[in-house]
Amino acid sequence: MIELQDVTRLFGSTRAVDHVSFMVPRGSVFGYIGPNGAGKTTSMRILATLELPTEGDAFIEGLSSVNDPDRVRRRLGFMPDAFGSYSDTNCAEYLDFFARSNGLVGRERTRRIRWVMDFTGLRSMAEKPITGLSKGMRQRLCLGRALIHDPSVLILDEPAAGLDPRARIELRQIIRSLAADGKTILISSHILSELAEMCDRVGIIEQGRLLANDTVAGLKGNSQTHLDLIVVIDGETETAKTILSQCEDVSDVVELNRTLQFRVAGDRQRQIEILHRLCDARVNVLEYRVVDESLEDLFLKVTAGKVQ
Numbered sequence: 001m002i003e004l005q006d007v008t009r010l011f012g013s014t015r016a017v018d019h020v021s022f023m024v025p026r027g028s029v030f031g032y033i034g035p036n037g038a039g040k041t042t043s044m045r046i047l048a049t050l051e052l053p054t055e056g057d058a059f060i061e062g063l064s065s066v067n068d069p070d071r072v073r074r075r076l077g078f079m080p081d082a083f084g085s086y087s088d089t090n091c092a093e094y095l096d097f098f099a100r101s102n103g104l105v106g107r108e109r110t111r112r113i114r115w116v117m118d119f120t121g122l123r124s125m126a127e128k129p130i131t132g133l134s135k136g137m138r139q140r141l142c143l144g145r146a147l148i149h150d151p152s153v154l155i156l157d158e159p160a161a162g163l164d165p166r167a168r169i170e171l172r173q174i175i176r177s178l179a180a181d182g183k184t185i186l187i188s189s190h191i192l193s194e195l196a197e198m199c200d201r202v203g204i205i206e207q208g209r210l211l212a213n214d215t216v217a218g219l220k221g222n223s224q225t226h227l228d229l230i231v232v233i234d235g236e237t238e239t240a241k242t243i244l245s246q247c248e249d250v251s252d253v254v255e256l257n258r259t260l261q262f263r264v265a266g267d268r269q270r271q272i273e274i275l276h277r278l279c280d281a282r283v284n285v286l287e288y289r290v291v292d293e294s295l296e297d298l299f300l301k302v303t304a305g306k307v308q
């Protein structure tokens, strides 16, 4: 449904996008993550027919954004990161303007504007001037504008930027319900944790290059060379400590209130073997788990923080 095929975009000597390829299947949400200046907006603008690639091609529902821009635009809703509006316009007028620009007429136009207002929760704001809207409401209006012609594909550039936690959760619910409805969504952010829960897959881009394309769980698995484990013990901890000290691949053992935290230079299989050894020695294990790597840690590991 959304595809970048070996896309490169140069601005002078800057490689804003450097041989990037990925595909987003119908009804799924793809998170496009990268630090500032990584190339997210440029690739999204290429898909949205607003920018031409120097090399490669971009496709929406199999149609080329380069060669078939008019047909692509009919299928696509684009939410830019910067929200342009006219002063003296209220929400209803704004949506009406974009409905007309998209060729909607008569009852169909009225029906779509109503649907968008209900779906984005803007109904009570219909008469409110855009200049008086909060950040969250402006983002909803901008999303509403992208949805007005009922596109099958949505490209959303940093829609969560500047939203408070509640507005971010509501945005997540909106995105998931659009995907459940069969829409295909590409959504960008420079914060992995902001998008992780609403995305089926994420692509991490830095300095124009796609460094990773995986599920969040897959990314976590791929980036791990060791496991940090916690074992909570009912009773004395001496036996457990002795066993851990005998394992060559265990290091950094720390004890706090019958809880031992340690690092294993191995994989899940090694994790299981250590638990077996503890149980064989009749250590009363109450709890045994991996310390989850935070998404921020993962983002820092995959990217080097290079800004161009």
Ligand SMILES: Nc1ncnc2c1ncn2[C@@H]1O[C@H](COP(=O)(O)OP(=O)(O)OP(=O)(O)O)[C@@H](O)[C@H]1O
Pocket: 011, 014, 015, 016, 034, 035, 036, 037, 038, 039, 040, 041, 042, 043, 081, 190, 308
């Ligand atoms: N029109 C342009 N002319 C010159 N350079 C540009 C232009 N558009 C983008 N660039 C450069 O291309 C690179 C990628 O920019 P882009 O806006 O795509 O990154 P981004 O990942 O969206 O960043 P951010 O998260 O800050 O919005 C940057 O170095 C930027 O300065």
